[in-house]
Amino acid sequence: MQVLVFKNEAEVGKAAGMIVASEIIKKPDCILGLATGSTPIPTYQEMIRMNREGILDFSKVRSFNLDEYIGLAPDHVCSYRRFMNEQLFDHINIDKANTHVPCGIGADHEADAKAYDAAVEAAGGIDLQILGIGHDGHIGFNEPDDTFSRETHIVELTDVTRQANARFFDSPDEVPDKAVTMGIGTIMQAKRILMIATGADKADTVRAMLRGPVTPRLPASVLAFHRDVVVMLDAAAAGKLEA
């Protein structure tokens, strides 16, 4: 695992944007795995800037997002589909038909989850997966558990996660208690993984992830078993690594 530390989140965003750019330049029809949350926003802004400046062309890129809240329609103000449209897709020349976010409102969640994994596989798998990390070590919405999950599935969100994400909702009660997420197996099949963590509130979790042991109690720790992971941190998130 390669761990790179930058001065602040803007610098992380620039560096992460360059990793995405290099992937697209190498393979213009690459498959990107995308994440929500505040952490990737500076990276998405870099991607938008490079597209505006004509450096980066998204016309052949396809994307699969990690997760979605159960019960939120795609146009709900807090849905991850809406987040992705507003933070990235509306500002770049990607064909929206080539962007995928798991469905949170289908009649058959199990069938939808299976179809999502099948679509990732049919696309040839994810070339570069961007990940953030939750305070409890979750990736996507894979919460601490007794075992690692393989495929896309429905999860119960922990109180820690619901509280952390309450800032996006009008009231904490509105945060859904379930989500659909790519499984750890799906994430680990990505050819390359770019994990981004910024802010002092992530320092303990980042330290635990990097120190190990690998345990489903800290889902992000599994990245130690992937052969091509870049971890980009700002100084605040890296603050406890020497301790």
Ligand code: GLP
């Ligand atoms: C959510 C998302 C994760 C994300 C995490 C951290 O729970 N499902 O994919 O990594 O939040 O979010 P933030 O970057 O806002 O701290």
